[in-house]
Amino acid sequence: MSKTARIALLQLPAFSLEEAAASLAHTLRRIDEVLAAEKPDLVALPEVTYPAYFLGTSDRPVCGVLSPVEAAGRFAAKAREHGIYIAVGLALDAAGGGYANGAALFGRDGALVGRYDKSFLWHFDNRWFSQGSAYPVFETDIGRVGMLVCADGRLPEIARSLTLNGAQIILDLTAWVSGGRQPGELTTTQYDYLMRTRAAENGVWIACADKCGVEAESIVYAGRSCFIDPRGNVLAALGPNEEGALVYDVPLTDAAPPVLRRPELYEVLSHPTESLPVTRTLEETFVPQEQEQRIAAVQMEMPATGTEFVSAARRHV
Numbered sequence: 001m002s003k004t005a006r007i008a009l010l011q012l013p014a015f016s017l018e019e020a021a022a023s024l025a026h027t028l029r030r031i032d033e034v035l036a037a038e039k040p041d042l043v044a045l046p047e048v049t050y051p052a053y054f055l056g057t058s059d060r061p062v063c064g065v066l067s068p069v070e071a072a073g074r075f076a077a078k079a080r081e082h083g084i085y086i087a088v089g090l091a092l093d094a095a096g097g098g099y100a101n102g103a104a105l106f107g108r109d110g111a112l113v114g115r116y117d118k119s120f121l122w123h124f125d126n127r128w129f130s131q132g133s134a135y136p137v138f139e140t141d142i143g144r145v146g147m148l149v150c151a152d153g154r155l156p157e158i159a160r161s162l163t164l165n166g167a168q169i170i171l172d173l174t175a176w177v178s179g180g181r182q183p184g185e186l187t188t189t190q191y192d193y194l195m196r197t198r199a200a201e202n203g204v205w206i207a208c209a210d211k212c213g214v215e216a217e218s219i220v221y222a223g224r225s226c227f228i229d230p231r232g233n234v235l236a237a238l239g240p241n242e243e244g245a246l247v248y249d250v251p252l253t254d255a256a257p258p259v260l261r262r263p264e265l266y267e268v269l270s271h272p273t274e275s276l277p278v279t280r281t282l283e284e285t286f287v288p289q290e291q292e293q294r295i296a297a298v299q300m301e302m303p304a305t306g307t308e309f310v311s312a313a314r315r316h317v
Contacts, residue, residue, distance in 0.1 A: 003251060004250060005143055006038070006039065006040045007040055007041065007042045007043075007044060007247070008038055008040035008044070008245050009209040009226075009238075009246040010027070010043060010046075011211070011223055011244050011245070011246065012030065012045065012046055012049065012211055013212055013213045013243050014052075014212065014213040014215035014219070017055060017056060017065065018063050020052065020063055020064060020065045021064050023049075024050055024051075024074065027045065027049055027050065028078055031082070035082045035084065042086070042140075043085070044088075044171050044209040045089060045173065046175055046210055046211045047103075047150050047175040050088075050090055053125070053215060053219065054218070055091065055099070071091075076106045076111070079108065083108045085106065085107060085108060085140060085142070086106045087104070089102070089149060089173040090102050090103075095130075099128055100118070100129060100132060103116040103173045105147065113140060113145075114136055114138035116134075116135070116136060116146075116148065117133075117134075118150065119133060119135075119158065120152045122150065122151035135165060137165040144166045145167065145168070146165065146167030146170045147172075147173060148173075149173050149174065150174040150175055150176065153195050154190070159198040159201075159206075168204065168253065169250055170198075170199075170205070170206045171206075175210065176188040176190055176210050176211075176223075177219060178221055179222075183240065183241045184239070186240035187224060188222040196233075199228040199229065205228065205229060207227050207248075208224075208228070209225050212240065212241050223239055224240055225237065226238070226246070236248050298313070298317075300312060
């Protein structure tokens with residue numbers, strides 16, 4: 001097994017569903033270009049790279065959209081052509097019909113190494129995607145790879161499950177919706193805080209591949225594709241509005257949660273939501289004006305002795 005894995009994150013411009021053919025041609029060309037320039041072991045692409053994140057109500061066949069099987073075949077062929085791994089976000093067929101917001105990992109021979117379906121659907125994607133229900137980790141010749149998709153990073157349990165299942169690196173195939181007043185300021189809490197926290201709390205490498213630009217004249221993406229080390233440090237990142245390839249040699253050492261787990265203390269986390277005591281508060285009458293309480297917090301230097309502390313505390317009170 002390699003000591004390091006050269007991974008390329010492709011930050012792609014957003015294409016709308018009606019531009020699916022142009023999107024696919026552009027993406028495959030960018031894979032060729034990064035292979036020629038960087039020779040990576042693995043190329044990671046954003047969430048629903050094809051056909052688009054916002055499926056909306058458009059008629060997909062009329063838009064010339066390939067079937068999920070046909071689209072997956074194009075990326076499988078590209079992996080086989082170059083002898084690399086490709087992780088790509090696709091709208092895939094769901095078991096119960098419809099689509100899953102999937103992450104597909106193709107091997108050097110073009111075979112499907114594994115698939116992950118987004119399990120925490122964020123907002124309007126509930127309208128056309130079905131939820132996933134498992135957190136698999138895939139063995140490759142460069143290490144053990146786990147995948148999650150975008151809003152999955154908001155839940156600590158998902159990255160923790162992937163780590164406990166043996167992942168040495170987690171690929172976040174994402175479409176981070178942004179906030180910011182200027183194009184150069186676009187960002188997201190997932191880049192600023194959440195994915196850094198997921199890496200640090202699990203002691204695992206995380207690589208995030210995002211889109212940039214505007215999709216469907218409404219969704220503004222944050223860019224910020226990045227590599228995050230097991231301490232939560234961003235070691236390399238792209239800007240918010242630049243298309244490009246970010247390449248990094250990731251040392252894939254065994255992931256080990258830095259904090260001792262004591263699952264017997266928090267087994268309540270696995271209980272059905274409706275059985276939890278907290279749900280009783282939803283049935284209680286709550287009038288904000290009647291529940292306001294004024295609370296003071298004191299910040300002070302720590303005195304040398306307990307007697308001086310008590311005296312100082314009393315003065316503040």
